[in-house]
Amino acid sequence: MAEQNNGTHKEENNSRTSHTTEGQHAVASRESQLRPANGQDTYSFKSYDKMSKTVIEIKDLNIYFGATHALKNVTMSIKQNSVTSIIGPSGCGKSTLLRTLNRMHEISGGVTMTGSVVFEGNEITSVDATELRKRVGMVFQKPNPFPSMTIMENVVAGLRFNGIRSRSILKETAEKCLIKAGLWHEVKDRLKEPALKLSGGQQQRLCIARALAVSPDVLLMDEPASALDPISTAKIEELIFELQPNYTIVIVTHNMQQAARVSNETAFMYIGKLIEFGKTKDVFSNPKNKQTEEYITGRFG
C-alpha cells in the first residue's frame, strides 16, 4: 500500500513519488533546497538497505540537559511506514527522544547531544534543521493552532512561510490535508473562521493537517490524544491507522492500551534507557525484559 518508491536513489534526486498534489515542482524545489549545513553542494542520499528499509537509525544517543543525563545510549531503528510507539513511565525520556528526532531539543538552549541519528542516510546534525523539520514533522500534546490566524491560514502556514504562494496549490493542499486529517467535512464551510474557535479535538486534527501540509516523511506525535476526550482520541487513533501506509509515524504515549491499539512496533523506556524494542505484540504478550513485564502488568509506573 505504500505509495513511496524508495528502493533506488539517484545521486541528487529522490525518485520517490510525491504523495500529495503539492505539485512535482514543489517537491523538486524543496529537495533542491536541501543542503547539508557543512556547505556540500550536492545532497546525496545514500541508498540504504532495502531489506530493513530503515528511515531513522539511532545509535548510542545521549542527551544531557546541563548535568542531567536524560537519554542514555539509546539505540534503535525506525522502519519505513511503521507506527512505532514509545512507552514508559513519566520522566523516562520518551518526549526527549522524540524531540531529538527532528532537532527540537535545540530550541531550548543548554542541551548536549552525543551519538548519531541518521535520517535517510544523513546525520541529522549535518543538515539544515529547518529542512529536516520539513521532512520530519511534529504534533504536540496540547493542540497549538496559530492564534491570530484562520483555519485555512493555519493549514497552509508551513507552505506559505516557505515561499509557496500560489493560491490554487495552497487550496488544493489544504483540502487534501484536511481530508487526510479527517477534519474537512467539519470545517469546509468555515475555513475563514479563527482557528481557536474549534474544539480541542478539532484543533488537534488541524495541527495534524498543518503538519501534513509540508509533506513530511515522518510524523512525530507527542501524546497527541492525551489532552482530548475519548471520542476525539478514537478519531486520532483512526487517523493514525489511515495515515500509516503513506507515512512513518512515531508516537509517544503514556497510555499502554493506546500503544497496543495503534502501533506495530513498541519501545519501552525507563529512566533514560531503552529497555526493550520490538514488535508490539511481542513486547506486550511476551516481553523479554523483566522491567517491561512489570510496567505492562502495572506493577509500577
Place this chain on the structure above:
Amino acid sequence: MYKQFRYAKNWMMIALCVISALLALVPLAYILTYTVVHGLSALNWDFFTNLPKPVGETGGGIANALVGTLIMLLLSSVIAIPIGILSGIYLSEFGNNKFGSTIRFLTDVMNGLPSIIIGVFAYTLIVVPMKRFSAIAGAVALAILMLPIIIRATEELIKLVPSHIREGGVAIGIPRWKVTLRIILRSALPGIITAIMLSVARAAGETAPLLFTALGNRFWQPRLDQPISAVSLQIFEYAKAPYEDWHAQAWAASFVVIMLILVFKIIIRIVAKGEIKSAA
C-alpha cells in the same frame, strides 16, 4: 459599643478614600474649566484654519501648529516604530544575557529622562551639524521619547505569547525568524498597536524636546529641514507673551490639545477592548 466604634472607623476610612479621589480629580476639573472659560473667546473656526497673526490683529490661529505637530508625530513614528519593535523582538528572543539586561535597564532609564535633556541631545545630534533648526530634529527628539514605551511593550507582549506556539511553527519546518515575525508578532500586534498609540499620545503633548529642535514658526512651513511650528510650542510662546489676546489663544490651544488627547485615548480604549474581545 465597640461595634459602633468599628463601624464609625470604617465609614471614616471610606470617606477618606472618596475625598482623596475627589481631590485627585480637582486639578483636572480645574484645568478643563479654566481652559474653557478663558479660551472660549478665541475658539472658533478661524482658530483652526488661520495662521498666527501679528499682535493686535484679530483672527490668528493655530493651523500651522496643528499641521506641524502632525508632521512631526508622523515622522517620529516612522523612526521609532521599526526600531522599537525590532529592539523589542531582540530583547524577547535573544535578550536573556548580560547585553540584553543592560539594554533593558538603559531603556527604563530612557523612559524616565527629563524631556528637555532629550531635546538638548537632539540639538547636539541634529541641529548643530545641520546648522539649522528643523522638523527632523524635533521628530528625532520625539522618537527618542517614544522608543522606550514601544520597546518595553513589544518585549512584554511577545513574551506573553505561549512558547508552544513558537514550537508549533518551528516543528513544521518554518524558519525561526519567520515564526517570530509572521506568527508571534502577529498575535502580539494588537497590544503593540495600543502601545504605539499611547506613545504617540504622549509625544503629542511634549514641549521641552521641541524647544531647541523644531524651534517653532509663525508661518506656514511644512518643509522638514526648516523650523516648524507645533501646538505645544505655540502655547508656550503665547503664554510667555504679555498680550491678552495671545493669552486667550494659548488657553484655546491648550483646550484643543487636551481634547485631542482625550479623544485619542478614548479611541485607544475602544480599540483595545475590541482586541481583548477578539483574542478571547
